[in-house]
Amino acid sequence: MKIVLATRNAGKIAELRRILAGFDIVGLEEFPSIGEVAETGVTFEENALLKAHAVAQGSGLPAVADDSGLCVDVLNGMPGVFSARWAGRHGDDSANLALLLAQISDVPADKLTAHFACAAALALPSGDYRVVEGVLPGHLVTTPRGSGGFGYDPILVPDGEQRTTAEMAPEEKDAISHRGRAFRALAPIVRELVSS
Amino acid sequence: MKIVLATRNAGKIAELRRILAGFDIVGLEEFPSIGEVAETGVTFEENALLKAHAVAQGSGLPAVADDSGLCVDVLNGMPGVFSARWAGRHGDDSANLALLLAQISDVPADKLTAHFACAAALALPSGDYRVVEGVLPGHLVTTPRGSGGFGYDPILVPDGEQRTTAEMAPEEKDAISHRGRAFRALAPIVRELVSS
Secondary structure, X not given: OEEEXXXXXHHHHHHHHHHOOOOEEEEHHHOOOOOXXXXXXXXXXXXXXXXXXXXXXXXXXXXXXXXXXXXXXHHOOEEHHHHHHOOOOOOOHHHHHHHHHHHOOOOOHHHOEEEEEEEEEEEOOOOOEEEXXXXXXXXXXXXXXXXXXXXXXXXXEEOOOXXXXXXXXXXXXXXXXXXXXHHHHHHXXXXXXXXX | OEEEEOOOOHHHHHHHHHHOOXXXXXXXXXXXXXXXXXXXXXXXXXXXXXXXXXXXXXXXXXXXXXXXXXXXXXXXXXXXXXXXXXXXXXXXXXXXXXXXXXXOOOOOHHHOEEEEEEEEEEEOOOOOEEEEEXXXXXXXXXXXXXXXXXXXXXXXXXXXXXXXXXXOOHHHHHHHOHHHHHHHHHHHXXXXXXXX
C-alpha cells in the first residue's frame, strides 16, 4: 500500500524516507492536482492534521504529514508554527534564520534555551487519523555552524551535545531529532492502521 | 524636582509629557553621558526597571521609564518585549510593522486578538523603585489605518472601537491606552516618592 508524504520540502522528504523506510512512500509530486494547504492552525498538531487530511482526501491514499519548528523560550515558544515563514515569505530558510539571529542578538547566552518540536500525523481517506509529537531540547548559538539539515539546524545545539544539528550526519540527527522521534512513534501506528 | 524620562523615542516623550503633566520633566538629551541601556530583560517590567535604574544612577535624579509593546495571541504574546526590534534593527517602525503583517497574513481574522502592554517604572538614585502595568486589549487589522501614534498603532483596534489607535486624537488615545493607564497609575507614586 502506498503512503503519500504531504510535503514538497526536499529536506523533509529525504529525512522522512529514511525514518519511514519499508513503506512504499510517494511524494506530493505524483498528485499535482492537490494544491497548497494553508497552514492556518495555531499548533503543530493542527497544521499536521490539516495537511494530512487534505492529502488523504485528494489522493485517496493514506497520507502522512508533519509540522515542525523551532520554539525559542525568550520568544514565548516562537517562531513555532511560523518557523517556515518567520521572515514573512514561506520557505525562505536563510531569511528566517537571519531574522531570528537579529532578534536574539541582545539576549544573554544563558537565556537562549530552545527546542525543536514536531507533530507527525497520519490521515486515512476514511477520515480516521492519529497524531504524535516529538521534541529535541537544546540551546541556540548566535553564529550558524554546519551545512547539514535545513531551516534552523545551524543554530540549535541539543542538550548534551557540542555540535549543532547541522553539524551531525543525517542518521545521527535522525536518531535524536524531534522529527525522528515523532515519526518513529508514528511508524507502528501507520503499520497498524494502513494494513488493517 | 526634575524627573528624567529614560527614552529617546520622540513619540513616547510626547505621550508621556501629556500624561505626566505637572512634573518638571526632562529628556535623556540633557544627559549625553548616559549610554544606551541594553534591553536584556524578557519581560516589560524587567526592561522598564533596567532603564529607570540606569538613568537614575547616571543622572542622580528620579527617573521614569517604560517598556511597552504589542502582544499577539497567535504569536504567543510576541513581538512583546521585542516589539521595537521585531525586524532585527531597533526602532525601525515600518520594517517591524511590515514583518508582523507578513507573518500574520495567513491567520484567520477571528484569531487576530492582541493587546498593547506597558510597564512603567520609577527609580530613585537611592535604588528604591516602583513598577506598574497597563494593557489595551483589541484585535489586529491587516491593512494599516491612520497616521497618529507610532509603532503598531495603525493595526490595533481596541475592544469596543472601530478605529485603530493611529486613527484617534492623541488625547483620546492617552485616555484608554496601555501607556496612559500605566503612567496614570504611576503618577501618584511618583508624587509620593519624589516629594518625600
